[in-house]
Amino acid sequence: MSGFFGFDTSLPGRGNSGAQGGRQQFSGFQASNVDETFALGGAGEEEDLAVYTWGEGGMGGGGLLEGGDDLNDETFGGDMGEISNNFQFSSQPAPAPTTKGKIASTQSRYKPKPVSDPFAFSEDDFYSSRPTAKKTTSAKAPSRPKASTAQSGSVENLWNKPAVSSPAWGTAPSSMTKPTPPPSASYSSQPPAPGHIKSLEEIEAEMAQMAMPSTSTAAPTQQKVLSLEEIEKQMMEQIEPPRQATPQQPAPPREATPTQVPGLAGSGYASQQALLDSMFPELGKGPAAVPGQPTPAFPAGQMQEGQGQPQPPRPSPEELARMEELHKRITAKIQSMGKYNNLMGSSDKDFITRIQLSQLATADPYTSDFYAQVFSALKRSRMIAEGQGDGPTVVQVGAGMGLGVGGPVGNRFGKMGQNTMTKLSTQVKKLVENRAQHQKVANTAALQGALGRVTRGNAAAPRPVLAIPTSNKPENRPASQLNQQTGVHRAALTKKQVMFALEELYDAILELEQMRREAPPPTAMEEIEIWHAKCQAKVDIIWRRLMVMEPLDISNPHPFISLVNPIKGQKLFPRLLRHLPHTQSITLLSLLIATYTQLDVVVRAPPPPVADASLLTKADRLDRAKREAETDSFLQFVIPGVDMIINRCGLGLVAGMLAISAQRSEVWRVAATRPGVALYTALLSKAQSLIRSPTPDPMNSQQNQQVDPAELEQWSKTFTYFLHVLLPHLNDLFPSSVAQKAAFGPGAYLIGGDAVSDREGQEMERREAEVWGFVAVLAVNAAEEDQTNLVGALREKILHTVQSSRHPTVSPARAEMKLRNVNMFLNGLGLDASMIE
């Protein structure tokens, strides 16, 4: 069970509990109570983590004192009566109904119990034993105020029960494991039946009873010196409003009883309650403040007499059945969990908590707990909007160690929060310091276990519980290795090397991004300079790791291309570009264009679609899907960056890039792929916009000068060459033509025909549009006679597209797309598809 579950679900239920009071009269299985039970239990869990004082002698588990029964009094507190009652709930071995019907006095006072009610015993015992308890306490109090009272008889019985598990919710374990020899006087009381089982309601009521002392601020030390009168008074309080302790009723925990449980005040429940108070302040109010009043949890008759509150409608039988079902499930769950109660002592819990905390502590909480920080920032902004306070995002634990917290600390843990976090941080601080000392002694421990062998450690070099990074690994850079063997053509990077290099790059990028976030205030000039230098150093490292400066022919594919081939590397690309200076990004782009054919997305471009997907094997389909995914990712991550760099280039550079591409690759092959089309389109349209709009730009007068005649001439030469290489293959650039060419057999006629679904058809048109856009910029850039050549080369394609758009079987949407595609090209030449008959 998780404290968070309880925490979350209980909140809405709480508001209702008052309103549903009437219902609780006849149903023992109110949902709201169920909620509260879990909330309490959950809170108990939370308390385990939050409120333990690790290593401080354990107030919660003061129970690890083994020998020496003379401390029993302190361990068990002064008033065994209350304790016995409180402990009973946990000792539920089986869900079976009571074996011994101990229904007596309470039955007369309260509503008739169902025959199968398994909760019959406890209150009965409780009350029947009380007079005796009072007597014995009074008799014994002067000499030993803390001695076992009469009711310890029932405690004793609980302990002696064979199948009894230890108390739930982690209450003082030792008190259960070490039964006290019962004073003979206590046996005058009726021992409870051993087989009794506590109901959920009883558990609730008892939890509530335990919860009470926190409000009474009873401290264990005070309890030791209780006078006889005080004890008597407490007993009287218990007797006088006996209804309030009725466990039969699903009373909301806080309202159940004013019973004091002083002996438990120090056992952790007090702090738990304080935590609860802070989390659910509304709970502490209301009925708890008026303990004498009957609570809404009483049977209907009494309720009406006593308070005359309006009665909500009875729940329907189905609802009752549902609740009963729910209740059964919960009881069973609690029982199944109860098996493990108190398996761990508080020191064990401390130990585990410490291990967990030490795992969380980190030298750099802002980076290591990045997501907690982001979450915290989001939550914080919301809370500030709601007018709530602010808090630290990092809990500092010791020198340079801390752990990030998602959400403001104080609000999360309530008013206990700060206190708890302080304790927690001292604990972890101790641990971290301790660990650091140990590591100085045995630093070789870092390598232990690296090969998977379990090292048990020894006194001198204990097995590290907390690994503090001591030294950085030597930086590994394939690039530097490569540089040592210049001029040699080597094998391409292996997949493993690529992945490793990428991980290093990601690490470096993350560090750099973190560095940029930590910019010093603009006033501190010196710091800013240092910061700039540090960032620049990091950029240099990244640049070297990118291996862009490797010789062009060092390997195929080039190391840099190997890095952009995986999707992981493509995603890195835009993040890299942001940090690279202009010259470096130009270099990078030139390399990319020069080695464009080595890109996976170009070499292994997705094949044209086939008419019938069932012709493909599964491996084929997977391969196609992978290639498509890579291409999409390349277009999504790399091409925008390429566009950005190209947009900062002058005409000369653009011409140079196109020339590089035309020289080093078979242009038509590259242009037949989507990344190729995107690249060329970007280059050509940038060139055109530079040529077309040489209007002086006041912001950037340089740009105007860049379009000088020499550059223009160079551009037109390059472009003409490019166009003429491309012209014979122009039709092959269109995916639909390629698909038709690739198709064979009976499916061939299907391509582009009616059988292709409209959705696929539209996707095809979208791909076509990319190419039409490309030929449009070709047309715009081309000289007049080349434009004629262009139209001549594309004539059939244009006619076919326009005609098919008028075909009756083509859906209107697709027809419109077709026309728009053609017009994209034709309009550039001053023509329009409507002119075609």
Place this chain on the structure above:
Amino acid sequence: MDDAANSGISEPLDLVKLSLGERVFIKLRGDRTVTGVLHAYDAHMNVVLSQVEETIHIVDVTEDGNPLPPRIEKRNLEMLFVRGDGVILISPTQQ
């Protein structure tokens, strides 16, 4: 070159790091395997995967105790957290 790449690898889980963001194959206890894109892992081999295909190998037994031929059940999940105690092996998928 291989030495260069290996020098940064000091423990087995460093190899898993290389598969971050890639499709991995994970064999789990209880006759299950999953493939998916690895997003995160930790020292306990808890992993977070996306685009997961889980495969469960089931052998049904008839009433008289004879096993039927094993069958395979598959399901696809958008995002999956796999608790580390069930992980037997993690490997990059071969493609």
